Amino acid sequence: MQVRITLMVAALVLCCLAYLSLGARGDWSFVLAFRASKLAALLLVSFALSWATVIFQTITGSRILTPAIMGFDALFLLLLSLLVWSIGGQAYQALPVQGLMAANAALLCSAALILFKVVLRAGRDNMMQMILTGVVLSVLFRSLTSYVLRVIDPNEYAVVQAASFARFSNIDTSLLTLAAGLSLVAGLGVWHLRHRLDVTSLGPVLSTSLGEPPQRLQWQVLILISILVSVSTALVGPVAFFGLLVTSLTYLIIPSSRHADILPAAALIAGIILVGGQTMMERVLDLNTPLSVVVEFLGGLVFLFLLLRSLR
Amino acid sequence: MSKWLCLIALAALASVSLFVGVIDLLRVDPAEIWPLIRDSRFPRTVATLLTGASLAIAGQIMQLIARNRFVEPMTSGTGQSAALGVLLTAVLFPTAPIGLKMGLASITALGGSVLFFSLIRRLPPTQPLLVPLVGLIYGGIVGAGVTYVAFQADMLQFIEIWMNGEFSGTLRGRYELLWLAGIAAALTYLVADQFSIIGLGEAVSINLGLSYRQVVMLGLLMISVVTALTVVTVGIIPFVGLVVPNMVSLMAGDNLRRTLPITAMAGAGLVLIADLVGRLVIYPFEMPVGTVIGVVGAIAFLWLLYKGGRRAG
Amino acid sequence: MIDIHNLSYQIAGQPVLRDVSLQLAKGGVVAMIGPNGAGKSTLLSLIARLLPLQSGSIVVDDLQIGEATDIELARTLAILRQDLTVASRLTVRDLVGFGRYPYHRGRPGAEDRELIEAALKLFDLADLGDRQLDTLSGGQRQRAFVAMAYAQDTDYLLLDEPLNNLDIAASRALMEVLRDLTRQRGRTVVIVLHDINYAAAYADRIIALKAGEVVADGAPSTIVSDSLLQDVFQTRAKVKTVDGRPIVLV
Structure with missing residues (x-):
């Protein structure tokens, strides 16, 4: 496994170097500084999303759930469109950037806590019910959003729409410092909990008998997830399948269930996919297809391939 | 007894649907009433009923074949495959008649579903949640393929039409293919027992003398035809195939x-109500039916899951 | 009669059954015993055509497995496997009713309904007829599936460890019903059992398998012995005879 981790680190470093250097023309110091901040944003997103998904799957005890599938992104967009609708698009855009992010993060955190708490309580001992609830809620939120969008006027529509698609090529780098700070705090929090998460992943019965009832961790973990997801959503917008893809790949590649192994590996894999994919898209293929499409297509294929191979 | 009540309610709703629209039937020149109903109101009402009923049945059959409650044609790759077929026809044979479009869409939809089922056949039965997971990711792959082709061919706007189902364009002469979907769905009633038994698994099916593969192929064919016809004529309408069979199963079993x-x-009632609400809620404009179904269906489903399910559960 | 001839079966290159030949005469309870992985379930599945034959042949009455039609076979033999998870929401009566499918093909008649009610009664399910399967206890669900196999009204009934979820009263009741079926209706029951004492108490014939081969075959009183347990299960257990019937002291 050490070999695999080393290989992944090497791959990520290569991707980053390629991203920074390929096709750079003109003033190097300017290009590098510009690209470095975008690279930092991509890495932050990889880190935040992968960790959020891993710990979310641990406390829900399911490898299929992700914050996105449970309706987190959809709820974010709904709140955003409600906000734009109530205060108006211009007033919304006039808010200072940092304040906007803080407001978004706060909105997301509180909404996410309510959502997850409701959903998790609903499905305390019935996983099927919990997943159904999440899937249905996200459809509900999405439909309500498109309802609100139809009602508000076209200019304000554009404001919401800009926020509702994942965008990797023009990332809002003005938020970097704040985002990095938040991720660092949340990341430390998660790392601190890693051994308790290991026990929790054994399931409610075993973990309770080992003295770590899952309910006790839930609040802390949910707050950490909310912070991480709002960081990523604020930077690039919602990315539906990315988290699921990353954790699925991680569990297929890493033969371990210790969070001390899984968490770094997940972050590395996420970074390789995002930075590598973005490099390919922007620099090598010069394609204008959105990265999220490619991530979903190639990542999905890789996932199916690995899954079927592991079953054999 | 309650079946007849449902039927009466449905008929009442359908007749209401004939009167809802931008033109008020009661204030229009009587000579124009009949053409209006014949060309627009009636086709639209029938289209919603046919779409709802056939999608709900397709979802039910798919769930039985997959032995999994979380799959439905529109999210597990069948709908996306149909859209891919339509898109490819539009790119390769822009002038193709609708029959050819539909045929190709049915074929790609069938291919997409066969591939999906050959994938999930290999999954271990001990992990039922892998099935919807693979379905979501598989549907995502095909969907990404559709977006990619559309992006390259500069046809994103077309995609929007097929990806978001709407009935506002339903007119006489443009919806009749849906009757085929309705017939395909109705035919399943003839082999209802066979599909119920398939839902008990391959071993039980074989034990009871069923040729498992044939019945499964028959089911996939029906699902694909219904899905393709719906995508071609009104576009992807998600959720009906998931919500309705689950609700019915909770209340009345399988x-x-x-x-x-x-x-x-x-299914017919849900889509009809959703379409009615969509026509009225921001009158004189329209809300797409998928949006309304998302709200109406989701609330109904949650209510059932937490209240209605207790009785049966 | 079930005539098994030179039957071999491999899974991923590993032999599961090695050249098994057996004749199971009509009538009576035949118990198959053996350690885990001996090939008992595979043998049962092959007879019931749930697995494709690889080499050898099986003939049930005059029906050749692999050639006879599905419906003919479904009216001749029924199998019940260990795995009884059902995703469908069906009532007990629905489930038992599907046992009649090979006869009515979707159009149940009065006779079918009578048989279904009789099956429900026989297996003590009359009060549970309208309950959903997923609300039953493991034992009740097991009985519902046995009742379904019974309703299939076949000469041959193959059961793979049907006592797994049952307490002692339900186990004895089930075994007695099965024995009565063979005595009163001339049915043949082939049953995989883990508990040798049940096999000794209710079976007319015991077949012991080990590593894909038949290692002992005969009436309980003649083959259940200390040495059989030693040979087949590699465990030292004493066998005593009580009321003319061998009993393993565990």
Whole structure:
């Protein structure tokens, strides 16, 4: 496994170097500084999303759930469109950037806590019910959003729409410092909990008998997830399948269930996919297809391939 | 008894639907009433009923074949494959008649579903949640392929039409293919018992003398035809195939001989109500039916899951 | 009669059954015993055509497995496997009713309904007829599936460890019903059992398998012995005879 981790680190470093250097023309110091901040944003997103998904799957005890599938992104967009609708698009855009992010993060955190708490309580001992609830809620939120969008006027529509698609090529780098700070705090929090998460992943019965009832961790973990997801959503917008893809790949590649192994590996894999994919898209293929499409297509294929191979 | 009540309610709703629209039937020149109904109101009402009923049944059959409650044609790759077929026809044979479009869409939809089922056949039965996971990711792959082709061919706007189902364009002469979908769905009633048994698994099916593969292929064919026809004529309408069979199953179980008519009526009713609401809520503009179904269906489903399910559960 | 001839079966290159030949005469309870992985379930599945034959042949009455039609076979033999998870929401009556499918093909008649009610009664399910399967206890669900196999009204009934979820009263009741079926209706029951004492108490014939081969075959009183347990299960257990019937002291 050490070999695999080393290989992944090497791959990520290569991707980053390629991203920074390929096709750079003109003033190097300017290009590098510009690209470095975008690279930092991509890495932050990889880190935040992968960790959020891993710990979310641990406390829900399911490898299929992700914050996105449970309706987190959809709820974010709904709140955003409600906000734009109530205060108006211009007033919304006039808010200072940092304040906007803080407001978004706060909105997301509180909404996410309510959502997850409701959903998790609903499905305390019935996983099927919990997943159904999440899937249905996200459809509900999405439909309500498109309802609100139809009602508000076209200019304000554009404001919401800009926020509702994942965008990797023009990332809002003005938020970097704040985002990095938040991720660092949340990341430390998660790392601190890693051994308790290991026990929790054994399931409610075993973990309770080992003295770590899952309910006790839930609040802390949910707050950490909310912070991480709002960081990523604020930077690039919602990315539906990315988290699921990353954790699925991680569990297929890493033969371990210790969070001390899984968490770094997940972050590395996420970074390789995002930075590598973005490099390919922007620099090598010069394609204008959105990265999220490619991530979903190639990542999905890789996932199916690995899954079927592991079953054999 | 309750079946007849449902039918009466459905008929009442359908007649209401004939009167809802931008033109008020009661204030229009009587000579124009009949053409209006014949060309627009009636086709639209029938289209919603047919779409709802056949999608609900297709979802039910798919769930039985997959032995999994979380799959439905529109999210597990069948709908996306149909859209891919339509898109490819539009790119390769822009002038193709609608029959060819539909045929190709049915074929790609069938291919997409066969591939999906050959994938999930290999999954271990001990992990039922892998099935919807693979379905979501598989549907995502095909969907990404559709977006990619559309992006390259500069046809994103077309995609929007097929990806978001709407009935506002339903007119006489442009919806009749849906009758085929309705017939395909109705035919399943003839083999209702076979599909119920398939839902008990391959071993039980073989033990009871069923040729498992044939019945599964028959089911996939029906699902694909219904999905393709719906995508071609009105676009992807998600959720009906998931919500309605689950709701009916919670209330009335899974013996298709008994529940298929209920499923069909509930599906037709849901889509009809959603379309009515969509026509009225921001009158004189329209809300797409998928959006309304998302809200109406989701609330109904949650209510059932937490209240109605207790009785049966 | 079930005539098994030179039957071999491999899974991923590993032999599961090695050249098994057996004749199971009509009538009576035949118990198959053996350690885990001996090939008992595979043998049962092959007879019931749930697995494709690889080499050898099986003939049930005059029906050749692999050639006879599905419906003919479904009216001749029924199998019940260990895995009884059902995703469908069916009532007990629905489930038992599907046992009649090979006869009515979707159009149940009065006779079918009578048989279904009789099956429910026989297996003590009359009060549970309208309950959903997923609300039953493991034992009740097991009985519902046995009742379904019974309703299939076949000469041959193959059961793979049907006592797994049952307490002692339900186990004895089930075994007695099965024995009565063979005595009063001339049915043949082939049953995989883990508990040798049940096999000794209710079976007319015991077949012991080990590593894909038949290692002992005969009436319980003649083959259940200390040495059989030693040979087949590699465990030292004493066998005593009580009321003319061998009993393993565990």
